[in-house]
Amino acid sequence: MSQSFLDQLWTARYVIMSGLGMSVSISLLAILAGSVLGVFVGMALVFGGAALRFAVRAYTDIVRGTPVLVLVLASYYVSSAVGVNLGPFTAGVLALAIFCSSHVGEIVRGALQAIPKGQTEAAKAIGLTFTQTFTSVLWPQAMRQFLPAWVNTAAEMVKASTLLSVIGVAELLLRTQEIISRNFLSLQFYFLAGALYFIVNYGIERFGKYVERKTTLPS
Amino acid sequence: MAKTILDIRGLRKTYGQHEVLKGVDCAVQEGEVIAIIGSSGSGKTTMLRCINMLEEFQGGTISLDGEEIGYHVEGTARRRKSEKEIARQRALTGMAFQQFNLFPHMTAAENVMLGLIKVKKMAKFEARAIAETWLDRVGLASRVDHYPGQLSGGQQQRVAIARAIAMAPRLMLFDEVTSALDPELVGEVLQVIKGLAADGMTMLLVTHEMRFAYEVSSRVIFMNQGVICEEGNPKEMFVRPKTERLAEFLKTSSFN
Numbered sequence: 001m002s003q004s005f006l007d008q009l010w011t012a013r014y015v016i017m018s019g020l021g022m023s024v025s026i027s028l029l030a031i032l033a034g035s036v037l038g039v040f041v042g043m044a045l046v047f048g049g050a051a052l053r054f055a056v057r058a059y060t061d062i063v064r065g066t067p068v069l070v071l072v073l074a075s076y077y078v079s080s081a082v083g084v085n086l087g088p089f090t091a092g093v094l095a096l097a098i099f100c101s102s103h104v105g106e107i108v109r110g111a112l113q114a115i116p117k118g119q120t121e122a123a124k125a126i127g128l129t130f131t132q133t134f135t136s137v138l139w140p141q142a143m144r145q146f147l148p149a150w151v152n153t154a155a156e157m158v159k160a161s162t163l164l165s166v167i168g169v170a171e172l173l174l175r176t177q178e179i180i181s182r183n184f185l186s187l188q189f190y191f192l193a194g195a196l197y198f199i200v201n202y203g204i205e206r207f208g209k210y211v212e213r214k215t216t217l218p219s
Numbered sequence: 220m221a222k223t224i225l226d227i228r229g230l231r232k233t234y235g236q237h238e239v240l241k242g243v244d245c246a247v248q249e250g251e252v253i254a255i256i257g258s259s260g261s262g263k264t265t266m267l268r269c270i271n272m273l274e275e276f277q278g279g280t281i282s283l284d285g286e287e288i289g290y291h292v293e294g295t296a297r298r299r300k301s302e303k304e305i306a307r308q309r310a311l312t313g314m315a316f317q318q319f320n321l322f323p324h325m326t327a328a329e330n331v332m333l334g335l336i337k338v339k340k341m342a343k344f345e346a347r348a349i350a351e352t353w354l355d356r357v358g359l360a361s362r363v364d365h366y367p368g369q370l371s372g373g374q375q376q377r378v379a380i381a382r383a384i385a386m387a388p389r390l391m392l393f394d395e396v397t398s399a400l401d402p403e404l405v406g407e408v409l410q411v412i413k414g415l416a417a418d419g420m421t422m423l424l425v426t427h428e429m430r431f432a433y434e435v436s437s438r439v440i441f442m443n444q445g446v447i448c449e450e451g452n453p454k455e456m457f458v459r460p461k462t463e464r465l466a467e468f469l470k471t472s473s474f475n
Binding site: 116118119121122123124125126127128129130132136137140141144217218219 | 321
């Protein structure tokens with residue numbers, strides 16, 4: 001049995017690796033795009049005028065109140081229904097990026113609002129413009145503040161990437177299911193997939209801890 | 220005849236229905252050290268914050284070296300100046316805050332250098348040299364590369380003063396700079412301010428330290444309910460207050 005699992009594993013090694021590669025790519029793209037968009041969402045929530053704040057607030061609340069699976073399905077089927085053929089990969093990444101942006105947006109908002117008002121006032125008092133204040137004073141402080149929560153979101157995105165299997169993206173979970181349908185070693189291969197997801201997320205968490213240590217201010 | 224640096228006329232500030240400043244007039248000559256005293260809610264801090272547009276104001280004018288601060292005023296129409304213009308004007312005054320407000324992610328030197336590099340467009344080495352000079356002046360030559368979290372309150376406040384003064388402002392504003400300090404740390408900060416006064420820096424100090432106001436200021440302004448209630452020479456005012464309000468205030472304050 002164990003021998004046959006290793007045999008099957010060896011046979012399936014490239015399939016598993018391509019599935020893992022796909023999962024990592026999906027997650028990475030979604031995290032990157034979602035974080036960039038999320039920073040703007042967060043800034044809009046803190047610095048925007050009433051109308052912009054209202055619109056962005058509606059966006060984050062709707063996205064956060066919707067199951068990710070629904071977002072993934074909607075992104076895929078609605079886009080093709082209205083004639084934009086995104087393909088499962090792009091549609092899936094888009095859905096995850098939108099989901100990610102609403103979470104990152106909230107995290108950024110919280111981090112920016114946690115900075116004492118005096119910081120902005122001191123920056124203004126020495127004559128910094130808004131942009132200078134943001135890049136030199138607010139952002140570096142907000143980043144330290146939101147790093148732990150951001151790492152958490154990144155790990156969530158890796159987990160959410162499994163949902164793309166339902167629209168036929170050949171990521172790790174779908175690949176695993178395909179392998180199992182051939183050799184029926186469900187316990188072993190699901191366990192393997194679980195272990196691989198764990199390793200990726202553990203890596204993200206370690207990386208986050210490392211950056212946190214690097215950026216901690218001496219006191 | 221000394222030159223007028225700051226000219227405040229009919230300054231009015233409201234928060235919704237509540238009028239905090241009800242028409243303040245005040246002219247400041249070059250080299251004057253003015254202590255602004257008064258009970259909390261009298262509008263003294265608000266007035267100080269209007270001078271560098273940390274507070275918007277609804278009426279009157281503030282001019283610094285003949286330049287209108289914050290608003291274009293033509294007849295009865297007033298329009299807020301552009302953010303960029305206001306940022307430039309803010310750099311003309313320096314301010315030290317009750318809570319220091321040092322940037323915690325920067326060393327003492329970097330705190331001082333930020334404005335020099337970003338606003339005055341200096342090269343890094345130039346800014347560093349100025350930062351070291353001023354940190355030395357406030358007695359922190361050995362703390363140049365320390366982060367705010369590694370400094371005592373008094374040391375932080377001295378860095379904050381160095382940060383403001385390094386920008387070579389026309390006018391320094393001090394907003395209750397010793398109020399958040401432990402009593403034993405107050406002296407070192409007041410010493411720095413005294414040094415600046417001796418250099419001829421024009422300063423406005425909102426303070427609760429009556430003894431200090433008495434010793435260092437050339438003029439005292441007593442504010443009450445949004446107006447200047449009494450002003451004059453500290454030697455006169457503290458000893459023989461003309462108004463009932465000031466007499467009462469001095470009785471309850473720490474000066475005796």
